[in-house]
Amino acid sequence: MLKQNILIFGHKNPDTDSICSSILKERLNKKKGIQESKAVRLGELNKETRYVLENLGIEIPEMIEKVEEAQKVILVDHNEFNQSVQGIEKSNILEVIDHHRIDDFRTEKPIYFTTKPYGCTATILYEEFKKCEVEIGKEEAMLMASCIISDTLLLKSPTTTEYDIKTLKELEKIANINIEEYGLKMLKAGTDLNDFSEEQLINIDSKNVGKGEIKYIIAQVNTVSIPDVLKRQENIEKAINNEIQKQGLSLFVLAITDILNCNSEIIALGSRVDVIEKGFGVKLENNRTFLEGVVSRKKQLLPQIDKYI
Ligand code: MG
Ligand code: MG
Ligand code: MG
Numbered sequence: 001m002l003k004q005n006i007l008i009f010g011h012k013n014p015d016t017d018s019i020c021s022s023i024l025k026e027r028l029n030k031k032k033g034i035q036e037s038k039a040v041r042l043g044e045l046n047k048e049t050r051y052v053l054e055n056l057g058i059e060i061p062e063m064i065e066k067v068e069e070a071q072k073v074i075l076v077d078h079n080e081f082n083q084s085v086q087g088i089e090k091s092n093i094l095e096v097i098d099h100h101r102i103d104d105f106r107t108e109k110p111i112y113f114t115t116k117p118y119g120c121t122a123t124i125l126y127e128e129f130k131k132c133e134v135e136i137g138k139e140e141a142m143l144m145a146s147c148i149i150s151d152t153l154l155l156k157s158p159t160t161t162e163y164d165i166k167t168l169k170e171l172e173k174i175a176n177i178n179i180e181e182y183g184l185k186m187l188k189a190g191t192d193l194n195d196f197s198e199e200q201l202i203n204i205d206s207k208n209v210g211k212g213e214i215k216y217i218i219a220q221v222n223t224v225s226i227p228d229v230l231k232r233q234e235n236i237e238k239a240i241n242n243e244i245q246k247q248g249l250s251l252f253v254l255a256i257t258d259i260l261n262c263n264s265e266i267i268a269l270g271s272r273v274d275v276i277e278k279g280f281g282v283k284l285e286n287n288r289t290f291l292e293g294v295v296s297r298k299k300q301l302l303p304q305i306d307k308y309i
Contacts, residue, residue, distance in 0.1 A: 004036055005036050005072070006038065006072045006073065007040050007071060007074070008029075008038065008039045009041060009042055009064070009075070009076070010042070010121075011084065012083055013043050013203060013205055015150060016048055016147055016151075017122060018078070019061065020143040020146055020147045021122050021125055021147055022061060022077075023058065023143060025037070027140065032132055037074075038062075040064045041062070042063070042084070044063075046190055047189050048187065052146040056139055065086060066085060068087065069090040069091070070090070070091065070092050073091045073093055073094065074093075074094055074096070077098060077100075077121040078098060079096050079103070079115070081105075083207055093111055095113070097124055097128070098115045101302075118161050118164055119151050119160045119161050123144075123147075123163050123167045126144050126170075127167075137174075138174060138175055141175040142175050144171050145175055149182075149183040153187065153257075153259055153295055154183045157296050157299075158295070158296055159296045187222065187259050188224060193229065198238065198239035201236065202239050204221055206218070206220075207297065209305075214251075214272070215250060216249055216251035216253070216305070217249060218255065219253065220254070220257055220264075221257065222257050222259045223256055223257065224258070226263075230265065233267065236267060240254065240269050249270055250270050250309070251270035251272040251305070252269050253266060253267070253276065253305065254266070254267040254268075255294070262295050263292050263293060264295060265288060265290050266289050266294075269287055274308075275309050279304035279305055
């Protein structure tokens with residue numbers, strides 16, 4: 001890969017927002033004349049994202065595992081280094097576009113740093129396209145809409161903001177499709193877990209969110225049937241315990257999220273499962289608990305866990 005390229009990527013274990021926002025940012029940059037921009041990815045695509053790109057006939061971005069020193073990069077949909085590419089510390093970060101918490105981020109030079117507490121990175125990019133007077137075509141509209149649908153679970157997650165709602169309405173007009181119908185198909189495409197091993201399943205959407213010395217992981221899988229996933233609980237626990245051992249984790253939380261009813265069943269393992277009990281006022285039974293109305297790692301799980309850990 002040419003070093004003069006500006007590599008644009010989202011977080012490890014990429015989701016639809018990470019992949020599609022990278023593609024959108026590449027397109028925006030090119031329209032602005034920054035031709036050397038290149039969207040890449042840090043991991044395998046999940047089934048939902050695969051569905052989005054296949055449906056649009058868009059090529060899957062190339063995968064990278066690390067970056068060389070001084071490599072020019074743009075981060076989308078993340079800013080925490082432990083969720084980013086290997087070598088990020090010594091790269092040349094030109095820009096960040098994100099909608100997550102800021103955790104220990106520092107650079108030597110001034111950079112473009114655009115974060116907003118929206119439901120989705122693509123909602124920020126929509127505003128950037130508008131600001132730069134770059135036309136949003138049907139394909140871009142579909143990419144943006146897919147990100148918003150994915151990150152907000154069709155606007156039902158508490159992370160949803162008025163900007164996401166307004167933007168999705170505009171995008172529906174440009175894309176000229178029924179968002180409800182498309183969105184449900186897209187989300188359901190991501191819930192087929194059959195050909196994943198338990199090791200893969202707990203890694204589809206897992207994020208390292210350590211605090212100081214304490215390392216823990218919050219992973220999430222979407223489903224239309226929690227009981228279906230729980231049939232595999234025993235093997236899932238084995239996989240989680242392996243991960244705890246391997247990485248020296250204090251806690252591993254797996255949220256099995258029902259995308260239709262917007263609830264989650266939690267499986268929690270590790271020496272600090274007490275924070276789940278304290279944080280949510282529940283008692284774990286068989287390493288599990290049901291959390292009514294909880295679907296967001298960022299807004300519901302992470303802050304409560306962080307508070308008590
Ligand atoms: Mg993401
Ligand atoms: Mg996102
Ligand atoms: Mg997510």
